[in-house]
Amino acid sequence: MRSNLKSADNQFLHPWDDMNDLDRNERTFLVRGEGVYVYDDTGNRLLDAPAGMWCVNIGHGRQEMADAISEQVLKLAYNSPWALTSEPPALLAAKLAELAPGDINHVFFSTGGSTAIDTALRFVCFRNNLLGRPDKKHFISRVNGYHGSTYLASSCSGKAKDKKFVDLDDRHFHYIGDPNPLHRSAQQSVEEFCDQLVAELDDTIKTLGSDRVAAFVAEPILASGGVVVPPPGYLKRCAEICRRNDVLFIADEVVTAFGRLGHFFASEAVFGVVPDIITTAKGITSGYLPLGATLVSDRLLAGLDQTGSDHAIFANGYTCSGHPVACAAALKNIEIIEKENLLDHCREVAPYFQQKLLELLELDIVKDVRGMGLMACVECEQAVAKNGEGVAEIIDRECQALGLIVRPIYNMCVMSPPLTITRSEIDHLVEMLRDGIQRASQVVA
Numbered sequence: 001m002r003s004n005l006k007s008a009d010n011q012f013l014h015p016w017d018d019m020n021d022l023d024r025n026e027r028t029f030l031v032r033g034e035g036v037y038v039y040d041d042t043g044n045r046l047l048d049a050p051a052g053m054w055c056v057n058i059g060h061g062r063q064e065m066a067d068a069i070s071e072q073v074l075k076l077a078y079n080s081p082w083a084l085t086s087e088p089p090a091l092l093a094a095k096l097a098e099l100a101p102g103d104i105n106h107v108f109f110s111t112g113g114s115t116a117i118d119t120a121l122r123f124v125c126f127r128n129n130l131l132g133r134p135d136k137k138h139f140i141s142r143v144n145g146y147h148g149s150t151y152l153a154s155s156c157s158g159k160a161k162d163k164k165f166v167d168l169d170d171r172h173f174h175y176i177g178d179p180n181p182l183h184r185s186a187q188q189s190v191e192e193f194c195d196q197l198v199a200e201l202d203d204t205i206k207t208l209g210s211d212r213v214a215a216f217v218a219e220p221i222l223a224s225g226g227v228v229v230p231p232p233g234y235l236k237r238c239a240e241i242c243r244r245n246d247v248l249f250i251a252d253e254v255v256t257a258f259g260r261l262g263h264f265f266a267s268e269a270v271f272g273v274v275p276d277i278i279t280t281a282k283g284i285t286s287g288y289l290p291l292g293a294t295l296v297s298d299r300l301l302a303g304l305d306q307t308g309s310d311h312a313i314f315a316n317g318y319t320c321s322g323h324p325v326a327c328a329a330a331l332k333n334i335e336i337i338e339k340e341n342l343l344d345h346c347r348e349v350a351p352y353f354q355q356k357l358l359e360l361l362e363l364d365i366v367k368d369v370r371g372m373g374l375m376a377c378v379e380c381e382q383a384v385a386k387n388g389e390g391v392a393e394i395i396d397r398e399c400q401a402l403g404l405i406v407r408p409i410y411n412m413c414v415m416s417p418p419l420t421i422t423r424s425e426i427d428h429l430v431e432m433l434r435d436g437i438q439r440a441s442q443v444v445a
């Protein structure tokens with residue numbers, strides 16, 4: 001059974017597959033999940049510290065979600081979102097407008113985070129065309145930012161290793177520094193580092209010309225870039241610079257929304273910023289079904305009916321935009337988060353999670369531990385072990401043997417457990433991670 005499955009899985013080209021290892025991948029087969037745990041095909045129980053891929057916020061195996069999804073499938077599994085509509089996307093759009101900050105009251109639905117970003121960038125360009133400013137098409141994002149893998153979303157992303165062998169739009173995308181305080185120079189204070197980052201955004205807009213820069217795209221906390229928490233005040237100051245220069249601020253909340261930082265959206269609640277556009281996905285359905293959303297402020301839509309253009313059609317959208325079943329799952333997910341006070345729970349356990357992880361700094365190979373809310377990263381000194389393997393991959397393997405999944409990225413283990421995690425599960429997580437790192441240390445040195 002296992003070997004049949006393994007050879008079948010070799011025909012599944014997984015995201016970020018290394019062509020050198022196509023037939024040699026040894027992935028763990030998962031068969032079920034419950035709460036913060038998933039189970040592999042040999043019966044091992046694994047604590048899912050990354051909650052899948054930053055997404056299973058309400059935890060695995062929820063009967064209410066299964067019921068909501070099956071009810072919607074039986075009621076209406078699909079309708080074209082072009083000329084028709086149905087209850088779930090309408091109710092979800094209204095609910096998102098209620099939860100989103102400021103005048104962000106309209107929603108484009110898509111199929112995930114990449115298409116939510118793609119839609120945001122295309123909408124901004126479309127709007128500038130309509131407003132008669134076709135040159136305002138340049139985007140600024142950050143080194144180590146990750147925004148997805150459509151052509152536009154990957155062009156917007158700033159992770160150097162991901163750019164090596166793929167074609168990208170290198171004419172309209174510009175990258176400013178990663179706001180990781182760890183990367184500041186030895187003489188610099190965090191405040192000076194923040195001043196430098198903010199000045200860099202200002203200078204980049206000035207150099208390109210504010211008549212050419214359409215938007216700044218930023219994750220409030222860089223997720224796949226290694227859970228980078230920017231210096232205090234950074235995001236707010238960046239948003240102010242954008243506003244002063246007529247540059248839109250697009251907050252990529254694909255990871256930080258739906259409770260990860262203790263709020264439905266983090267931009268305003270945590271960072272004091274009301275963006276022009278928010279993109280989100282993942283936790284919107286807790287990963288139970290694929291869904292993305294691009295939330296747009298009323299300001300951006302105002303006046304678009306008076307540009308004098310015939311057929312001012314935004315030719316963007318997907319067969320599954322506003323998919324009734326995915327939207328029903330999102331509504332149930334939000335209901336569960338509200339009913340079970342998961343935002344309060346996250347705010348309550350997050351400081352304990354962060355504090356427990358900080359204890360790992362006493363291990364020799366650990367260089368930095370950082371995070372916010374229920375997002376965290378343990379970064380190791382070394383990226384590659386003496387046997388040539390990635391250090392975080394070795395840690396993940398050792399941890400899996402102990403009953404814990406961590407997401408390895410080069411020298412970093414990133415974690416974002418389900419919001420339901422309890423203090424004793426946090427203790428167990430950190431204990432296994434400590435053991436896993438200690439075991440890995442033998443191989444790394």
Ligand SMILES: Cc1ncc(COP(=O)(O)O)c(C=O)c1O
Nearest residue numbers: 112113114146147148223254281
């Ligand atoms: C911040 C951010 N934006 C966008 C994306 C892309 O989302 P998706 O993989 O759902 O297309 C991701 C995925 O990890 C992400 O972390």
